Amino acid sequence: MRGKLKYEGKGKRLYACDVAGELIQEFKDDATAFDGIKHDVIAGKGRLNCAISSFFFEKLHAAGIASHYVRKEGPVEMRIRELTMIPVEVVVRNVAAGSICKRLGLEEGMALKWPLTELFYKSDALHDPMIAVEHAELFGWATRQDIEQMRAMALKVNEVMSGMLADVGIRLIDYKLEFGRTADGAIVLGDEITPDGCRLWDAETGRKLDKDVFRRDLGGLSEAYHEVANRLGIEL
Ligand code: TMP
Ligand code: ASP
Numbered sequence: 001m002r003g004k005l006k007y008e009g010k011g012k013r014l015y016a017c018d019v020a021g022e023l024i025q026e027f028k029d030d031a032t033a034f035d036g037i038k039h040d041v042i043a044g045k046g047r048l049n050c051a052i053s054s055f056f057f058e059k060l061h062a063a064g065i066a067s068h069y070v071r072k073e074g075p076v077e078m079r080i081r082e083l084t085m086i087p088v089e090v091v092v093r094n095v096a097a098g099s100i101c102k103r104l105g106l107e108e109g110m111a112l113k114w115p116l117t118e119l120f121y122k123s124d125a126l127h128d129p130m131i132a133v134e135h136a137e138l139f140g141w142a143t144r145q146d147i148e149q150m151r152a153m154a155l156k157v158n159e160v161m162s163g164m165l166a167d168v169g170i171r172l173i174d175y176k177l178e179f180g181r182t183a184d185g186a187i188v189l190g191d192e193i194t195p196d197g198c199r200l201w202d203a204e205t206g207r208k209l210d211k212d213v214f215r216r217d218l219g220g221l222s223e224a225y226h227e228v229a230n231r232l233g234i235e236l
Contacts, residue, residue: 056193067189083180168231173199
């Protein structure tokens with residue numbers, strides 16, 4: 001199934017495959033934080049992330065949110081449509097945590113009155129700086145209309161995922177999404193949806209069930225991701 005390696009990132013590899021316009025996205029066992037300064041290899045992480053990501057993309061598809069997802073192809077492999085990625089990350093926050101707390105002096109855990117969307121320029125070398133829609137327009141990364149569509153899709157994702165997670169006692173604190181264009185120019189959701197790119201807190205205890213466990217040395221990452229998968233009834 002797997003052809004030539006086309007791209008390798010910190011958490012995944014993309015391979016050409018038997019169908020033109022489709023790729024195989026392989027989830028690696030690597031865990032990184034702080035733009036790769038902290039790195040570890042955690043056996044089974046790729047398998048967990050592939051299962052969790054596939055599960056979320058299927059639920060989002062059922063809710064009418066278009067993405068690159070085609071199907072789960074193997075234990076660590078997802079078949080996707082090839083996209084031209086837009087280098088603007090959309091972060092949605094329901095509760096203050098992480099960088100917004102540092103930036104604005106907020107207390108971690110403060111609930112936001114409504115979901116906040118923020119834009120970041122995807123560049124490890126520049127540490128993903130926060131941008132405004134004007135930067136995206138000026139530098140030709142996306143039009144204002146594209147950004148509005150991405151924000152609207154990101155908020156629809158929030159409704160679907162927050163509800164699903166709340167049903168199993170998990171609060172969706174924040175998450176990052178990436179978008180790309182299909183061959184016919186439509187903007188769809190790309191990349192992955194895993195506890196690497198979300199903050200997930202146990203609704204009762206506030207226990208962290210996401211990559212902050214690794215970033216902040218709070219315990220086992222694998223145990224936390226297993227907990228998320230188990231509660232959602234995801235088969236591993
Ligand atoms: P932040 O608090 O560091 O801005 O991150 C907000 C959320 O988005 C958090 O769940 C982690 C995720 N995120 C990524 O996964 N990759 C990124 O490059 C950024 C900026 C955020
Ligand atoms: N995704 C980035 C990295 O892997 C930042 C982070 O998650 O802390 O380095």
